[in-house]
Each structure stands twice: as C-alpha cells, then as structure tokens.
Amino acid sequence: MKKHKPTIAAIANEANVSPATVSRVINHRNLVNESTIQQVEDAMLRLGIAVNEKKKINNEKKVILFSRETGNTTFYDQICKGILKSTQANGYHLIVNYDSINRGNIGDFIMLLKRANVSGLILSSFLSEDLLDALNAVVPIVQCCEFNENSSIPYVSIDxxxxxxxxxxxxxxxxxxxxxxxxxxxxxxxxxxxxxxxxxxxxxxxxxxxxxxxxxxxxxxxxxxxxxxxxxxxxxxxxxxxxxxxxxxxxxxxxxxxxxxxxxxxxxxxxxxxxxxxxxxxxxxxxxxxQPKFQLGYTASEILIDLLHNSNT
Known part of the structure; x- marks a missing residue:
C-alpha cells in the first residue's frame, strides 16, 4: 500500500500548533521564535519527514484569489493589503481579480479558478445564493465586507x-x-x-x-x-x-x-x-x-486559510 506523505495539518497536530504556524516555519522562519521552530521540526522528524525535505512541502504552496470591486479603489486597496499580509505569513500566493462576477461570466470565472489552481476565494461583492453555491462547489469561499446574509458561506463585515x-x-x-x-x-x-x-x-x-x-x-x-x-x-x-x-x-x-x-x-x-x-x-x-479595512481583509484571509487547513485533515 502506498504511504501518503503527512500533510501540514498532520504536522500541526503532531507539534500541537496551528497549521498556520507550520506554514510559517516552512516559508517564513523569521516570523517564528526558535523554540517553536524546533517543536515543529521535531514533529516532522517523528512523522518521517527529514528537515531537509522542507523544500518539497514548500513547493505545495497554494493560491488564494481575491475578487474585488473596481469602484472605491482606495478602500479595496487596504482590504487587499490585509489579505496579502495574511497570505504571505501563511505561505500562500495571492491573485487579485478586478472583473465583476455575474451570470454572464460565471462560467469563465470558474474556468479561471481551475486553470489557476486556486485553493480558496475571497469575495467582496454581493452575489445571489445560486452563484455563491456554484463557486463554493469549486473552492471554499469567504465573503468580505459585502455579503449575502441568506447564504451559509462565512463572511467578515462591520455592522x-x-x-x-x-x-x-x-x-x-x-x-x-x-x-x-x-x-x-x-x-x-x-x-x-x-x-x-x-x-x-x-x-x-x-x-x-x-x-x-x-x-x-x-x-x-x-x-x-x-x-x-x-x-x-x-x-x-x-x-x-x-x-x-x-x-x-x-x-x-x-x-x-x-x-x-x-x-x-x-x-x-x-x-x-x-x-x-x-x-x-x-x-x-x-x-x-x-472602517477597519486592513483588519477586514486580514481576518477574511485567516478564516479562509483555516477552512483550507481543516478540509485537509
């Protein structure tokens, strides 16, 4: 039987830390203290992952796409900065999409998600429940700022x-x-x-x-x-x-x-x-x-990354 390589989530469980912490150890060691680095690397060794194999895990770096509104540019720039801070800290790439999503282009947008191998999606525009469901069938979604309250998809917003x-x-x-x-x-x-x-x-x-x-x-x-x-x-x-x-x-x-x-x-x-x-x-x-613009973007990204990690456990 083929033995599966332990995932980041498995390493996190073994080290008793969050998946985000494991990702930081692999991709941004300067953001983690030495004791935590040692804790994670010890867990990797117990799982049969040589520390010099970290590069292989790093190659599994995934992509998050932020679909942002085109108006109110300065506002969404700050949202984007918050998302970028989170994705960088957790070892994800960030792609930004400026096209509005609607019934006419939903098929093309889903094709984009697949071709870019997108792992998760952050939305800043209001979409109907059926369009949200169509996208959520492809990738996990978090709504940021603007959201459909009738959908079960998580959101981050103000009151x-x-x-x-x-x-x-x-x-x-x-x-x-x-x-x-x-x-x-x-x-x-x-x-x-x-x-x-x-x-x-x-x-x-x-x-x-x-x-x-x-x-x-x-x-x-x-x-x-x-x-x-x-x-x-x-x-x-x-x-x-x-x-x-x-x-x-x-x-x-x-x-x-x-x-x-x-x-x-x-x-x-x-x-x-x-x-x-x-x-x-x-x-x-x-x-x-x-509005706490940076924090809204950062929190939306953290929630999405948590969803992605939990889906891999």
Whole structure:
C-alpha cells in the first residue's frame, strides 16, 4: 500500500500548533521564535519527514484569489493589503481579480479558478445564493465586507446598520434636521443597511425629508454623485447636511457645496464613510465613519486559510 506523505495539518497536530504556524516555519522562519521552530521540526522528524525535505512541502504552496470591486479603489486597496499580509505569513500566493462576477461570466470565472489552481476565494461583492453555491462547489469561499446574509458561506463585515445610526445621530445632535442621504447601488447589502439605519434614526426624531433627498448612485463614482448632489442643492429647499455612504461621495458633496458658495460645515455638514485617504486630501477634511479595512481583509484571509487547513485533515 502506498504511504501518503503527512500533510501540514498532520504536522500541526503532531507539534500541537496551528497549521498556520507550520506554514510559517516552512516559508517564513523569521516570523517564528526558535523554540517553536524546533517543536515543529521535531514533529516532522517523528512523522518521517527529514528537515531537509522542507523544500518539497514548500513547493505545495497554494493560491488564494481575491475578487474585488473596481469602484472605491482606495478602500479595496487596504482590504487587499490585509489579505496579502495574511497570505504571505501563511505561505500562500495571492491573485487579485478586478472583473465583476455575474451570470454572464460565471462560467469563465470558474474556468479561471481551475486553470489557476486556486485553493480558496475571497469575495467582496454581493452575489445571489445560486452563484455563491456554484463557486463554493469549486473552492471554499469567504465573503468580505459585502455579503449575502441568506447564504451559509462565512463572511467578515462591520455592522453597517448601527454604524449608520451613530453617524446620523451625530449629525442630528449637531443641530442638523434637513439631512440628505447619498447612497450606493441599491442591490448592495451595505447600501440597504446604511439606508435603513439612517431612516430609523431620523424617524425616531420626527424628522421628515423629501424623497428626492435620498439619492442612489449606481456605483461609487465621484462625477455621478457630484451631478446628483448639485441637483439637490439647485432647489428652493436645501439640506443642511449630507450623509454619504462613501468618502468618495462625500468629497463630491463638499465640492458641490463649494460650487453653490455654501460653507462646510457652517452651512452644510458632510458625513462620509470608510475613512480612506481622500478624507485628508480635500478641504475641509471629511468627517467620516472609519472602517477597519486592513483588519477586514486580514481576518477574511485567516478564516479562509483555516477552512483550507481543516478540509485537509
């Protein structure tokens, strides 16, 4: 009978450490203390793996693919950095895909996963349950930031609803009672939850606003948002605050206010979301809700790698 070579998971079990630690010993010894290195190498020897065979295990280095949205580039760059930190520490290669996944190209995307020998997938876009199931039949998946709550596939995200409530409450306690809401694509989970948090909060305070003050931008696009916000400001009744679900949209609101000679924040307050670099590049700087972008990406990768290791045990 052919004897199977022990897996990383088997080495981890023998050494009483995590599979990630074994991977670090093999690929990034500088990240591990000497006692742990010795513990892992002793376990390898007990399993019949010569320490000089580490190179062979290293050749089994696998690939994780991150499928990211094309809009809000700075935000997803930080997500990607978190994923990269985790994949490098655990001995995985990272591939980044910029194409949106939909029913029209799902077959081509699955072919890409197979040809690139992808071991696991991190998704940052909302997909229907059937598309998620089709992908999950090929590779393990973790959803990051955007997710389908009706799917059993694990996800990492923030509480968009409560974050939106806190931001709206800040505007109200600052004396603003005419607040316009600049939202993203309506099919996105974050857009639905942030709008719900906004509406629940203003209703609690008895604040009513014109329906035209709730604007849905089809994508996180500065120019589209700028045009929409100018239309809102070019009316007899103007808002005294804007709550935008992205800092990119908030920047458009500030510049639109400048066009109409409105002072920010004296005449119109502007609240953004994400805390990306543009917040400090524009004047005045954007008051925003900070997302733990790097940590979201890092955690999503760690969960996926744990799934991959457990599937090999």
């Amino acid at each position: 968009d609803y409560n974050a939106s409530r806190q931001a709206t409450r800040y505007l109200i306690t600052s004396g603003r009672n005419k607040i316009a809401f600049i939202n993203g694509p309506q099919n996105q989970h974050y857009a639905k939850e942030r709008l719900r948090g906004f509406l629940d909060t203003i209703y609690e305070d008895g604040i009513s606003i014109p329906s035209s003050w709730i604007a849905h931008v089809p994508s996180i696009d500065y120019n589209l948002a700028y045009t929409i916000i100018c239309q809102i400001l070019n009316s007899d009744i103007r808002p005294n605050a804007f709550f935008a679900v992205s800092d990119i949209l908030a920047a458009a609101a500030i510049n639109a206010c400048n066009r109409f000679h409105l002072r920010v924040p004296e005449d119109v307050m502007v609240m953004g979301f994400d805390n990306v670099d543009i917040c400090t590049m524009i004047r005045p700087s954007i008051t925003t809700v900070s």
